[in-house]
Amino acid sequence: MSERVITPRSRGFLFVDSHPAGCQRLVHDAWASVPAAAPTLTEREPVALVIGSSAGYGLAATIAGLARARIRGIAVCFEKPPGRRTATAGWYRTAATAELARRHGRDMVFLNGDAFADAMKQRVAQLLTDRFGGRLDYLLYAVAAPRRTDPSTGVTYASQLKPIGAPHRTKTLVFDERGAPKVKEIVVPPAQGDDIAQTVAVMGGADWARWVNQLADRRLLAEGFTTAALTYIGSPTTEAVYRRGTIGAAKADLEETARSLNDRLGGIAGRAVTSVNGAAVTQSSTAVPTIALYTALLHAVLGDAMVPPIEQLVQLWDQFTSGRPLTLDDEGRLRLDTWELAPPVQAALTSRWNEATTSNISRLADLEWFRTQVHQLYGFAVPGISYDVPVETDVPWPDPVHPPS
Template sequence: MVIKPKVRGFICTNSHPVGCAASVAEQIDYIRSQGELGEGPKNVLVIGCSTGYGLASRITSAFGYGAKTLGVCFEKAPTERKTATAGWYNTAAFHQQAEKNDLYAKTINGDAFSDEIKEEVIAQIKQDLGEIDLVIYSLASPRRTDPVTGETYRSTLKPVGQAYTTKTYDTDKDKVHDVTLEPATDKEIADTIKVMGGEDWERWLDALAEAGVLAEECKTTAYTYIGKELTWPIYGQATIGKAKEDLDRAAAAIIHKHSDLRVDAHVSSLKALVTQASSAIPVMPLYISLIYKVMKEEGTHEGCIEQILGLYHTCLYGDEPTLDDMNRYRMDGKETNEATQAKIKALWDQVTQENFHELSDYAGYNYEFLKLFGFGLEGVDYDADVDPMVSW
């Protein structure tokens, strides 16, 4: 099968197994080039392990610190006529590289929100690892079925309180235009919190502790994005923001409930990057294209793997973590500082349909978008006939 990207809106409906493997290898090479990283995790559970920050966390844990990693993801396998999801191929590549380097790696594929997957994970930990000393929570899903009630909730990307009109960029039509988003109802806010808030993170830690597989002084973190003024109306102060606030509640609850084990729980605020989740959010393709331009000029641009290595080195296993007044780890300072934001805001005010490609780094944005699905990587022959039937 010769595989070329099929892009629809904010998603690519196929992926390239060789390209995904090259992307994973690139991240592994970066981590291994850093040399000895010092003390770190031993047995790591990554919930949402197959793409973006979750994948980078698994790579950093395994190839940076030599940790055994157990991953949870929800990915579609390939068929003879259709490729797998990118996360499937990423995970297959990770397993292959881990095996080459004699690193323990197991992955459970299924709905991380369900009690059945939690039970399967716990059984695997008991069988192979004994206990976990780091839990990474990196899920991004549009829906969640509550395992207690059976009710399915769907998240909404809407402002809170009043309608919001702003600039956005339509990647399909290559068009900068205004978009108006109507405010969310109370039910939409509550449903978004159920999907994207801290309830499931809390339930994972409860289940692991009850099963006796959490190590003393276990660390856990859930990833979030806070942003600044330009993105607050659709992110920080919108339905997503309300859900992310619930992560703060969950972190405090985890610390309180599991004080006997001295569990250390923090939300980690990371910088804006091209991910499958961020591509779906109005405003973000335009905003990210502009921050890429500014931060590359400043020499401060980082991708997922650089951000996560920094998080491990300075916060999770560092002596002087950067914490805000909500006890969150902050890895977004190079983006959210006032000087950088002023430059981004100046470009935002100037950008039009006519000058968008001149003022932004959309080429960089589009490269990173296609790379998520294994396309556009150097050294990969995209005209070659490849077998999509990759397993792990």
Template sequence: MIIEPKIRGFICTTAHPAGCRENVREQIAYVRSQPKTEGGKKALVIGSSTGYGLATRIALAYSCGAATLGVQFEKPAAGKRTASAGWYNTAAFEAFAAADGLYAKTVNGDAYSQQCKDEVIAQIKADLGQVDVVIYSLAAPRRTLKDGTTVSSVLKTTGSDYTNKTIDLKERTLSEITIPQASEEEIAHTVAVMGGEDWEDWMLALQGAGVLAEGAVTAAYSYIGPELTHPMYKDGSIGRAKDHLFATAAKLAQEIPGLRSYLSVNKALVTQSSAAIPIVPLYISLLYKVMKEKGLHEGCIEQMYRLVHDRLYAEPTPVDGEGRIRLDDWEMKDEVQAEIARIWEGLNDDNLEQYADIDGYWQDFYQMFGFDLPGVDYQADVDPDVKIPSIAE
């Protein structure tokens, strides 16, 4: 079938297997072009199929030479429905890794569940013995708790409603949006979904099963951003969850002797998560323009290679005053943020195209789903039913 992008809201409901494969190939090629890293050799990446998680898996495999076990929750193709982009990404990664003599297997399931944890532990025991690096890169809208209750995260403010500019990316126009204040219950549910509780459950389960190597390293991902996004992110409901995630990093280091545990604050990028946050896509489109002009722009793979090569396995690991890894250092440069703040104040429909990298935003968005990749024939007939080698039907 010929597969075309179908956009609904902030997601694309189709994905292209050849495009996803090319996207993975390009990321691997980038890491191969960089200096090797003396780092982890047996990695577990929880949330490994897209965005930062996929990029970290690629960086660990192709910079450190690590065997990687991934955890994802993705859908295979069914009838005329394509598989999810994450499914195609993983199929491509496993194929490339196998051709390059690297161990790569994937567990497809609900990472929040005990069943998934048990399956992963069994796989580690069977194939790897232990893991020495664990990356926690989950971004989910909801979670089923141990008592069977399902809770959902919300993207709301705390304290008071917040009004600011936002962008209609399709129409390329500005408008104002008011983000409502979250209730205490909504905040608690967001923390339950996006906070550190499940990360802690994973690490304690791995340690309890004897599959976590002594002196292992673990990292989870967060974002801080500039003041204009703080009401929506840092000081919003999702920010409360990220605060809990940060507290969990310190807690894990105390609970598991010898464990190095970090929160990595990453740069704002077009991901399936960030695309859903009001105001943030407008900020990202301005950020892209400014950082590209200053020669500072990075994508997921550049960020995660830098995490692996320059942070996690540097001696000592560079952290800020609160013990966080800061990969948003280039984004938060004074000259970058001052320029964005200046543009933001005078931004309107007439100068939007001048100051915002909307084309760059859309390119990154489409490429997440395997579209708009150079060298891919999108008019060719392709089979959407792609198998992931390590996942049994």
């Protein structure tokens, strides 16, 4: 037993500890928000693999898949166990998700390890063979990592958050040591050397394709297999650093990978797409310059009309399991971000962005919502949780051996 009172301590948007009870409550609330599965979605329990299942859209994909589409299968993530500090928030979220899956009779195996490594791919392939009948219906790819080691060469690549061609002057939101908000102007230096290639190697489609190709080579993909990489395009306001920057080059590679995989899967009537999600406060997005300010302003514009990740992933699973053609844009992408990019929304946001300064940001942006969202990434600021009460931090990883009874 290792009980203690956990208080939020952070360096910028990164917290040094996570709160197990808060993480558990958030997972339970997300599951409870998913509409009951429609009869057409429950005729058969599909086998799914979610890669990057413990945070952000990957977590939403896992919860929505379990609660709405009644999936069974495997979820893969990479989280740190409890030790001198608490476990990572994703560790606790995974434990809570696994308990709900077990309680609802879903046979879901949760694996902790490096999704980029071939050893993990081989472990998943063996599990699919031994436990799930050698048939995979869906693969959702939602990995967000700062670096990747290529298993073929052993070379480690590191992604960069930079514009391409020239420095970019923009705004960013920060909070000082007292928690006071400040809007700062920053200059982001341009990509140099192999920055673009490094970012594409980490965040492009290479690992997604490696997963699909290795499973295909072992004949583990079911007839009609569907795979999607979860991605983000974003607003013209942020595109210089995002869509037209080094990350954008990686996103373009991801989209080209989808087209290539889609061609390969034609022989089994399969399909591969990128799913373009809307803005959200996630552990990865807070690392991107401009995104904190952008999301705080966006929520001030939209309020409750801002669609949370869990609702977007319910829409994704409904499209996947409906038996009807997917709703795709002209580039072959499944779009779940239309609410964010609607012209009136972007016009209102751009006006606020141009006006934003330290003196007026509290009026223009929803700072309280943003602070709460950041805290909740680590299990803090969750209604109903008593943070002055000791809580058990030594939570075990879900047992991967025994299926639910």
